[in-house]
Amino acid sequence: MFYQRVEECIQTKNIEEIPRQIGVFTHLIEEGSLREELANIPIRYQVQMDLTKRISDERVVLGGVNNPRYMECFSAMLHGIHCHDGVAIDTMAEHHTAAFSTYYQPFMEEHEYILENYLVNYAYKNMFPFGSHPGVYDNYVIMIVHYAMIKLHLIGMAGFHQGLTTELVIKLIQSFSKTVEHNTLFVRNIFKLLKDNQYTSMAYISILVKN
Numbered sequence: 001m002f003y004q005r006v007e008e009c010i011q012t013k014n015i016e017e018i019p020r021q022i023g024v025f026t027h028l029i030e031e032g033s034l035r036e037e038l039a040n041i042p043i044r045y046q047v048q049m050d051l052t053k054r055i056s057d058e059r060v061v062l063g064g065v066n067n068p069r070y071m072e073c074f075s076a077m078l079h080g081i082h083c084h085d086g087v088a089i090d091t092m093a094e095h096h097t098a099a100f101s102t103y104y105q106p107f108m109e110e111h112e113y114i115l116e117n118y119l120v121n122y123a124y125k126n127m128f129p130f131g132s133h134p135g136v137y138d139n140y141v142i143m144i145v146h147y148a149m150i151k152l153h154l155i156g157m158a159g160f161h162q163g164l165t166t167e168l169v170i171k172l173i174q175s176f177s178k179t180v181e182h183n184t185l186f187v188r189n190i191f192k193l194l195k196d197n198q199y200t201s202m203a204y205i206s207i208l209v210k211n
Contacts, residue, residue, distance in 0.1 A: 099159030
């Protein structure tokens with residue numbers, strides 16, 4: 001929501017409004033209002049499953065990636081959530097939910113700093129929010145998609161390996177970061193896929209953050 005407001009300020013050339021928006025959202029964070037709003041966002045695992053299936057079906061990954069370590073993680077993720085031809089999205093969502101609650105969540109409750117560190121490093125490396133896309137909001141969308149895809153990969157990998165280790169998480173994050181951040185075709189294809197399917201709205205992005 002914040003970056004959407006900032007984007008509106010930029011588009012309307014109302015730059016002097018940006019400091020006020022920073023103050024407004026800082027206050028909301030401090031008083032916990034945003035945390036309450038996030039808690040009220042519905043859980044819809046089908047959204048991630050739909051995105052995963054579209055990426056797999058349209059060969060976005062296979063068409064622009066040549067990284068064996070990442071493809072091992074990608075394959076484990078697909079098997080972990082049973083993302084195969086003929087498998088319904090609802091069935092995939094059931095396996096996703098089971099892997100999340102049984103393997104992913106217990107591990108991340110003790111290692112939540114790993115994804116926090118990833119996002120901090122991402123922001124510094126990509127000069128966020130001034131990244132490769134022209135708009136502030138578009139760069140925010142890309143960052144959230146990176147986060148959501150890493151989380152989805154880890155959940156699927158957790159289901160496949162029946163657990164997670166620090167080594168597996170590092171393998172995924174390193175190979176995913178190298179694959180995505182050094183492959184403009186990969187990012188462009190994913191972003192186009194999101195745009196074409198209207199997955200860049202604030203409502204959808206909120207679901208990606210929550211789930």
